[in-house]
Amino acid sequence: MSEAVAQQIEEQEPVIDLSLADKIIDKYIDLPGNLMPVLQGVQDEYGYIPRVAADLIAERLNVYPSQIYGVLTFYAQFHLKPRGRFIIRVCVGTACHVQGAPRIVETFFDKLHIGHAETTPDLRYTFEKVACLGACGMAPLAMVNDSTYGSMTVQKVDEIINDYNQRPLK
Amino acid sequence: MVNLTIDDKQVTAPKNATIYDAAKLNGIKIPILCHDSKLKPFGACRMCLVEVEQMKGRQIPACTTPITEGMIIRTATPDIIKARKMVLELLLLNHPIDCPVCDKAGDCDLQNLTYEYEVNANRFADAKFNHVIDYNNPLIERDMNRCVLCGKCARICDEIVSFGALTFMDRGIETKIACEFEAPLNCEFCGSCVSVCPVGSLLARPFKFKARFWALTNQKTVCSYCGTGCNLTLGVKDNKVLTTVYDENQGFHKGQLCCRGRFGYQFINSERRLTTPLVRKNGTLVETTWDEAIEVIAAKMKTAGASTAALATPRITNEELILFKELMETVGSNNYDHSAGYAHAALTKGFVQSLGVAASPASILDVQKTDLLLVIKTDTYETHPVVGFEINMAVKNKEVKLNILSDKRGKLSKLPNAKTLIHVPGTEIAVINALAKVIVDEKLADGTAASVPGFAELEKALAAFTPDAVAAQCGLTAADIKQLATDYAKAEKALILFPVGLPYPGHNEDLASALANLAILTGKLGKEGCGVLCMAEKNNSQGAVDMGFYSTAGMDAGKIIDGCASGSVKTLFIAGENPVVSYPDHTKIAAALDKVDFLVVADLFMTETAAMADVVLPACSFAEKEGTFTSVDRRVQHIKPAIRKIGQCRSDFEIFGALITKLGGKPSATPAKTFEAISSSVAGYAGMSYASLGETGAYAAVSVKPSFVVPKTMSLASESGKLALVTGSALYHSGTMSQYGEGPMYVCPEGYVELSRNDASKMKIAENDLVIVTSSKGSIKLKAKISMRMPQGVLFAPYHFSETSINRICSGAPVTWVSLSK
Numbered sequence: 005m006s007e008a009v010a011q012q013i014e015e016q017e018p019v020i021d022l023s024l025a026d027k028i029i030d031k032y033i034d035l036p037g038n039l040m041p042v043l044q045g046v047q048d049e050y051g052y053i054p055r056v057a058a059d060l061i062a063e064r065l066n067v068y069p070s071q072i073y074g075v076l077t078f079y080a081q082f083h084l085k086p087r088g089r090f091i092i093r094v095c096v097g098t099a100c101h102v103q104g105a106p107r108i109v110e111t112f113f114d115k116l117h118i119g120h121a122e123t124t125p126d127l128r129y130t131f132e133k134v135a136c137l138g139a140c141g142m143a144p145l146a147m148v149n150d151s152t153y154g155s156m157t158v159q160k161v162d163e164i165i166n167d168y169n170q171r172p173l174k
Numbered sequence: 175m176v177n178l179t180i181d182d183k184q185v186t187a188p189k190n191a192t193i194y195d196a197a198k199l200n201g202i203k204i205p206i207l208c209h210d211s212k213l214k215p216f217g218a219c220r221m222c223l224v225e226v227e228q229m230k231g232r233q234i235p236a237c238t239t240p241i242t243e244g245m246i247i248r249t250a251t252p253d254i255i256k257a258r259k260m261v262l263e264l265l266l267l268n269h270p271i272d273c274p275v276c277d278k279a280g281d282c283d284l285q286n287l288t289y290e291y292e293v294n295a296n297r298f299a300d301a302k303f304n305h306v307i308d309y310n311n312p313l314i315e316r317d318m319n320r321c322v323l324c325g326k327c328a329r330i331c332d333e334i335v336s337f338g339a340l341t342f343m344d345r346g347i348e349t350k351i352a353c354e355f356e357a358p359l360n361c362e363f364c365g366s367c368v369s370v371c372p373v374g375s376l377l378a379r380p381f382k383f384k385a386r387f388w389a390l391t392n393q394k395t396v397c398s399y400c401g402t403g404c405n406l407t408l409g410v411k412d413n414k415v416l417t418t419v420y421d422e423n424q425g426f427h428k429g430q431l432c433c434r435g436r437f438g439y440q441f442i443n444s445e446r447r448l449t450t451p452l453v454r455k456n457g458t459l460v461e462t463t464w465d466e467a468i469e470v471i472a473a474k475m476k477t478a479g480a481s482t483a484a485l486a487t488p489r490i491t492n493e494e495l496i497l498f499k500e501l502m503e504t505v506g507s508n509n510y511d512h513s514a515g516y517a518h519a520a521l522t523k524g525f526v527q528s529l530g531v532a533a534s535p536a537s538i539l540d541v542q543k544t545d546l547l548l549v550i551k552t553d554t555y556e557t558h559p560v561v562g563f564e565i566n567m568a569v570k571n572k573e574v575k576l577n578i579l580s581d582k583r584g585k586l587s588k589l590p591n592a593k594t595l596i597h598v599p600g601t602e603i604a605v606i607n608a609l610a611k612v613i614v615d616e617k618l619a620d621g622t623a624a625s626v627p628g629f630a631e632l633e634k635a636l637a638a639f640t641p642d643a644v645a646a647q648c649g650l651t652a653a654d655i656k657q658l659a660t661d662y663a664k665a666e667k668a669l670i671l672f673p674v675g676l677p678y679p680g681h682n683e684d685l686a687s688a689l690a691n692l693a694i695l696t697g698k699l700g701k702e703g704c705g706v707l708c709m710a711e712k713n714n715s716q717g718a719v720d721m722g723f724y725s726t727a728g729m730d731a732g733k734i735i736d737g738c739a740s741g742s743v744k745t746l747f748i749a750g751e752n753p754v755v756s757y758p759d760h761t762k763i764a765a766a767l768d769k770v771d772f773l774v775v776a777d778l779f780m781t782e783t784a785a786m787a788d789v790v791l792p793a794c795s796f797a798e799k800e801g802t803f804t805s806v807d808r809r810v811q812h813i814k815p816a817i818r819k820i821g822q823c824r825s826d827f828e829i830f831g832a833l834i835t836k837l838g839g840k841p842s843a844t845p846a847k848t849f850e851a852i853s854s855s856v857a858g859y860a861g862m863s864y865a866s867l868g869e870t871g872a873y874a875a876v877s878v879k880p881s882f883v884v885p886k887t888m889s890l891a892s893e894s895g896k897l898a899l900v901t902g903s904a905l906y907h908s909g910t911m912s913q914y915g916e917g918p919m920y921v922c923p924e925g926y927v928e929l930s931r932n933d934a935s936k937m938k939i940a941e942n943d944l945v946i947v948t949s950s951k952g953s954i955k956l957k958a959k960i961s962m963r964m965p966q967g968v969l970f971a972p973y974h975f976s977e978t979s980i981n982r983i984c985s986g987a988p989v990t991w992v993s994l995s996k
Contacts, residue, residue, distance in 0.1 A: 063962065066588055068337075068338025069355075070354045072354065073352070
């Protein structure tokens with residue numbers, strides 16, 4: 005690994021307490037096919053899979069680091085970068101699109117200064133466009149974590165952001 | 175056998191064959207991109223689609239479908255051709271058509287198939303990829319824009335190499351082959367992925383833009399690094415060896431090579447090769463003619479007579495070693511040896527006493543036929559990487575149990591279900607004796623063992639080696655020792671492997687005898703998949719032993735060096751060895767060679783030893799001469815010149831011949847004649863000739879007369895507060911010659927010392943810090959390498975490097991006690 009790459013990773017991942025990952029690995033170490041539960045557990049713990057944790061998992065489960073990376077990039081559920089405290093999902097499926105979803109998306113982009121699948125530097129928000137959230141009757145639809153916001157408008161975007169800006173990060 | 179019909183032809187094929195195998199066996203060609211006979215079927219590319227009548231004419235992949243009785247298969251119906259054309263069109267949709275600058279052109283499966291199926295237009299259109307090309311290492315270029323996602327590289331790296339550097343990442347159209355976290359490739363650089371890549375995605379960088387594939391002349395030969403005896407095809411153009419060419423049908427290893435074999439060929443045409451004879455005049459080496467050089471040497475040898483001595487490298491051919499012996503006999507001396515004297519003791523003393531023969535009663539092919547492998551030191555992977563591949567495949571595909579007894583962990587310890595017992599360095603013989611003790615006490619021995627000569631003595635001697643007593647001393651538990659002994663004894667077939675060589679002074683006659691005892695006790699000898707394989711270091715180490723090029727009546731290597739210092743050796747002829755770097759105790763060797771009256775060195779390069787010589791002769795590499803090499807399992811293989819001799823170089827055969835003639839003798843005229851003499855005089859070689867060896871070589875028979883020998887254990891004088899330094903081979907190097915191969919030097923350019931994380935953090939040493947390693951002999955500066963594999967208190971250092979030669983601090987003891995400072 006070049007020094008520049010190493011430094012970059014260090015910058016992204018300031019302090020990772022690997023003992024948390026160790027505990028998760030301990031729990032599943034004897035289970036056949038333990039890679040998925042370990043990865044899911046580690047992601048629950050840190051919010052994403054830090055590289056150092058992936059390396060630790062590779063070492064302790066005796067799986068190639070490359071194979072772990074293959075799994076991590078195959079499943080949409082795994083994230084390799086720190087994620088925001090609040091995940092904003094805006095549906096851009098057919099029904100929502102017709103009802104004006106592109107404008108909702110643009111407004112979020114403008115207000116949060118991030119694009120699709122990006123996270124704000126303060127780790128408050130991650131924004132994602134998604135294909136369908138399965139509630140076309142409420143189109144256009146947005147979700148923040150587990151809360152649903154139907155019949156979205158540009159004004160409601162402001163309200164949502166103002167609301168979540170007040171909430172604690174931890 | 176199964177009967178089936180392929181393209182209206184009645185054929186038969188083995189029961190477990192796939193349609194592709196059956197067709198290939200019967201000379202019917204089915205096109206493939208993702209299939210490789212060495213790998214498990216994958217079915218990714220869909221080029222091998224065929225129609226099976228019983229499956230209602232559906233198109234099915236031939237490479238993954240097993241055959242059944244009465245199957246009727248058509249491989250080239252108009253529909254099939256159409257389907258294959260479309261597969262190619264889809265592949266070419268994203269594959270860039272940059273064939274004019276692609277090194278793979280001419281050898282590219284995709285190009286050849288596109289040509290064969292006349293895909294001259296594409297009905298589809300899409301953007302090409304724009305992936306960043308990985309130029310981060312000097313050996314393997316990864317251009318994922320050309321990738322067809324056959325997965326062969328990722329599969330070979332997992333299934334055979336067991337490194338797992340590559341994987342599929344993402345999915346759908348985004349899928350590509352990557353390393354973890356898209357880091358640059360950083361692996362063991364064996365180049366297996368390059369060899370199987372059907373397109374130009376993975377290329378050997380040293381060969382880039384050197385020659386078009388079709389301009390190369392291929393010459394089959396044998397690798398000149400380690401003793402595995404891998405077959406090699408050299409790609410030659412304009413008298414230059416430009417690359418090694420992959421041939422999947424070559425050798426027992428099916429064309430698999432390691433980093434040195436595949437990328438270490440550059441020494442052959444190196445700019446640094448010696449090209450003219452040199453003679454020392456007024457203190458400096460100046461160019462001279464062969465006539466003058468031969469005259470001077472012959473005169474000196476004649477005067478010295480019985481006080482002439484010779485050291486040869488076991489890299490030269492059997493024929494040359496025989497002629498070298500003849501030369502020594504001509505001057506009336508029997509002082510000749512190789513590999514510092516101790517590196518062949520396991521064979522010439524240990525096996526001779528225990529088995530009555532100086533050869534291993536096992537072959538590399540047994541690795542995949544056994545039930546249990548007992549590997550002494552994980553270095554087996556480092557010294558003989560291709561044997562390591564065989565072990566990987568045995569463990570992964572044949573469920574062979576792998577037990578490792580070593581002073582450190584290694585790559586083999588990571589294999590599935592591998593059991594690694596880490597002992598205190600230098601106590602391996604005690605542990606092995608304890609295994610024998612358990613086998614005897616628990617009545618696990620073979621019924622015939624008691625009647626083998628020496629049983630009573632061995633039983634008596636083993637009394638001191640109870641598992642409890644040994645466990646305390648070796649850092650193992652008694653239960654571990656008992657378990658290993660029971661597993662070994664109860665396995666139906668079991669094979670023991672151990673490396674020997676210059677960096678393993680502890681792997682001597684006693685270790686060989688201790689291991690032979692285990693095999694004799696349990697009757698694991700002389701059967702398929704059983705035995706003990708002593709893995710000698712160099713390409714012709716076994717040959718040098720077979721040719722008798724070691725001291726029997728005269729001085730051994732150690733005494734020759736002492737003789738140089740004391741004056742009892744007047745003239746020393748060194749052919750290819752580099753004792754100044756590779757023999758233990760640098761100071762002593764350098765002083766002795768400085769002292770000797772007359773020193774002749776024949777070598778490819780101006781080595782540290784050659785620089786001290788009075789006459790230096792430019793010798794030929796293996797690619798410029800004819801002869802035979804004998805591998806560790808006594809496979810005798812014929813090598814032929816791939817290129818003309820460089821400069822004024824002469825083969826050692828010609829050099830020794832000229833000297834014998836000058837001294838009034840009659841040398842053999844050609845290597846072929848010498849080999850005839852070898853086949854009539856050397857045990858096991860009877861009936862062999864260059865013609866009968868062919869391309870695959872022939873095994874020299876090994877007949878065994880077992881007897882038990884009581885091995886001496888090493889005295890363990892540990893020094894408190896010091897660390898145990900063990901030496902060995904680095905994966906990328908072999909002897910000191912690989913220093914002249916650019917490939918190995920790119921990957922591993924200098925010596926290092928490996929230490930555990932605990933020791934490193936205790937001494938506040940970081941990766942790549944320069945540390946001073948001090949022993950009672952001296953001290954050297956080495957880069958620190960922190961690794962998980964080292965146990966606390968143990969250091970490892972490879973021995974190959976001139977500038978940081980480890981022999982400045984090692985004196986030939988199995989373990990050197992050292993201290994580290996920054």
